[in-house]
Each structure stands twice: as C-alpha cells, then as structure tokens.
Amino acid sequence: MKKKITLIGAGQIGGTLAHLIALKGLADVVLFDVAEGLAKGKALDIAQSSPIEEFNINLRGTNNYKDTENSDVIIITAGVPRKPGMSRDDLLGINLKIIKEVAQGIKDTSPNAFVICITNPLDIIVMALQKYSGLPKNKVVGMAGILDSSRFIYFLSQKLNVEVRNIKSFVLGGHGDTMVAMLNYTKINGEPIENIIKSGKLSSEELNKIIERTQKGGAEIVKYLEKGSAFYAPASAGVEMAESYIKDLKKELPCAAYLNGEYGVKDIYAGVPVIIGKNGVEKVIEIKLLQEEEKKFEKSIKAVQDLFNAAKKIDSSL
Numbered sequence: 001m002k003k004k005i006t007l008i009g010a011g012q013i014g015g016t017l018a019h020l021i022a023l024k025g026l027a028d029v030v031l032f033d034v035a036e037g038l039a040k041g042k043a044l045d046i047a048q049s050s051p052i053e054e055f056n057i058n059l060r061g062t063n064n065y066k067d068t069e070n071s072d073v074i075i076i077t078a079g080v081p082r083k084p085g086m087s088r089d090d091l092l093g094i095n096l097k098i099i100k101e102v103a104q105g106i107k108d109t110s111p112n113a114f115v116i117c118i119t120n121p122l123d124i125i126v127m128a129l130q131k132y133s134g135l136p137k138n139k140v141v142g143m144a145g146i147l148d149s150s151r152f153i154y155f156l157s158q159k160l161n162v163e164v165r166n167i168k169s170f171v172l173g174g175h176g177d178t179m180v181a182m183l184n185y186t187k188i189n190g191e192p193i194e195n196i197i198k199s200g201k202l203s204s205e206e207l208n209k210i211i212e213r214t215q216k217g218g219a220e221i222v223k224y225l226e227k228g229s230a231f232y233a234p235a236s237a238g239v240e241m242a243e244s245y246i247k248d249l250k251k252e253l254p255c256a257a258y259l260n261g262e263y264g265v266k267d268i269y270a271g272v273p274v275i276i277g278k279n280g281v282e283k284v285i286e287i288k289l290l291q292e293e294e295k296k297f298e299k300s301i302k303a304v305q306d307l308f309n310a311a312k313k314i315d316s317s318l
C-alpha cells in the first residue's frame with residue numbers, strides 16, 4: 001500500500017515539498033492549510049502535471065484534520081516566515097501558537113506518524129511540538145542540519161571549483177547564527193580541509209567568510225526575496241528525511257533531535273547527526289568534537305536553551 005505524507009502548511013515550502021514528493025512518487029500527499037483554497041489549488045495543479053511527469057500518486061488539499069488521518073509522515077511548515085531584518089527568533093510568539101494547534105490536530109489523527117518540523121525558530125518549535133503533542137521523542141524531529149550543511153558544501157564547492165558530491169561536511173548545533181561547521185569532518189575530494197588550507201587553495205579568512213555566509217544563509221535569501229524566506233533547499237532537505245524513514249534507508253543525517261545526555265546535554269533538541277530509519281530517529285551519533293568545536297557547540301546549545309526559556313514565558317504549559 002502507498003504511504004501517506006501530510007504536509008501541514010501549503011505555502012512556499014509546503015508546495016515545493018508536495019512537488020518533490022510527487023516527482024519522486026514517494027507517497028500519496030495531503031496538503032493541509034488553514035487557507036483551504038491554497039492547499040486545494042496546489043494539490044490540483046501538481047496532480048495535473050502527472051501525465052507529463054508520469055508519477056502515480058494521489059494529491060489532495062484540505063483544511064480538515066480528518067483527511068490527514070493515519071499519515072505515515074507529517075511535515076510541518078505551518079507558520080509565518082521571516083521578513084527582511086527579522087531573525088528566526090522573532091517568529092517565536094506567533095509560530096508557537098500555531099504549533100500548539102497543529103500538535104493537537106496531529107495527536108488526534110496520526111499519533112503514529114513520523115513528524116518532521118520545519119517551522120522556525122526550529123529548535124524551539126520542534127521541542128514545543130513534541131511537548132504539546134506528547135508523541136514519542138524519536139518520532140519528532142526538526143529539519144535544519146541538512147539544509148545548513150548543504151549550504152556550506154555548496155559555498156565550498158563554488159569557491160574551490162569542486163563538485164558538490166566530492167565534498168563531505170556537516171553543520172551542527174542550533175539552527176541560528178551560532179550553528180557550528182564541523183571542520184574536522186570536512187573533506188574535499190577525500191582531503192581534510194586542513195590540508196586544503198595548508199596547500200594555500202583556501203585561506204583561513206576565506207573559510208571563515210564561508211562559515212559566516214552559511215550561518216546567515218537564510219537571511220541572505222530573505223533579503224533577496226523581500227517577501228518570504230528560502231523554500232527550495234529547505235524542501236529538498238525535508239524530503240530526504242522523509243525518504244530515509246519511509247524506505248528505511250538508515251541514512252546518517254544532521255537533524256534537530258532530542259538529546260538525553262548525548263553531547264553532555266539533557267532534555268533539549270539540537271542539531272546532531274542521527275540515523276533515520278523505519279523506527280524514526282534510531283540513533284544519535286556522538287562524534288568527537290575538537291575542543292574549539294565543543295565550545296562553539298555549547299554556546300549554540302545555550303542560545304537554544306535561552307530561547308526555550310523565552311518560550312516558557314510566553315506559554316507556561318511548556
């Protein structure tokens with residue numbers, strides 16, 4: 001039987017997710033949005049491309065949680081995106097309220113789903129979603145690390161003129177300006193990045209600029225778009241997570257996962273490498289951090305913790 005993916009939020013990311021899932025023929029898709037027409041219109045538009053693209057999945061749009069019942073995967077993008085000059089954190093109050101409503105809807109209709117959250121500020125919203133919904137922690141995960149890593153790899157590939165597939169790296173920590181590029185795990189054509197710097201192909205200053213551009217990667221796009229934030233790359237990242245779950249690929253992916261003592265952190269969501277397979281987050285991988293990386297990671301966790309405390313002030317039930 002075909003799997004069922006529900007997309008809560010049929011805006012820019014939601015629509016792109018639906019399109020990618022359709023092109024891959026990954027699962028039937030339900031697009032849910034409070035703006036019913038948007039969900040219905042996008043579902044119909046994508047469905048009408050099926051004779052051309054030759055995919056064979058069902059797409060429907062709705063504003064009724066009943067239609068999302070028994071979803072295998074739920075991807076949440078409901079919320080408001082950033083406007084120029086706003087940080088992800090500025091979205092906290094409004095998106096927290098939206099996520100509370102979404103959590104209730106999911107809990108009532110798809111308590112067994114694997115839930116991927118994309119709404120920002122990511123680490124806080126995913127944590128709130130897990131608490132509000134009461135779903136198992138290994139079934140609630142946030143999308144950020146794949147996107148941040150992908151941006152970092154893309155910028156490196158442009159600078160070094162190396163194909164993206166020959167660069168391996170990842171970015172951990174919170175999905176904000178404190179995210180940490182794991183230089184110790186960065187390889188270009190199999191060479192540690194340290195060697196690339198020693199060889200003079202990339203200076204430390206250039207590397208630092210790329211890291212900073214990655215940290216501010218979302219804001220750069222917000223500034224260009226003026227209305228709304230990035231959606232193509234975030235959607236690709238969300239689909240990679242969904243696919244690893246549905247096909248039990250057990251891929252190692254950097255995601256915002258619940259930490260229960262790993263990396264010396266307890267009871268918080270943060271970006272770490274995890275294995276995603278048919279049981280959801282099957283394992284948190286504890287990689288060894290250099291002393292400097294550890295310090296940066298701690299700072300990033302502190303930023304997440306501070307923002308969660310701010311969330312608690314907005315809603316004491318958290």
Ligand code: APR
Nearest residue numbers: 009010011012013033034035077078079080081118119120
């Ligand atoms: N339930 C369902 N959908 C909702 C709700 C709700 N309670 N509230 C808002 N929405 C819908 C909006 O109607 C809109 O169509 O969420 C959709 C969000 O889409 P966009 O505004 O296009 O935003 P998008 O670019 O997709 O980003 C969504 O992801 O990356 C984050 O920062 C981004 O938080 C933002 C989210």
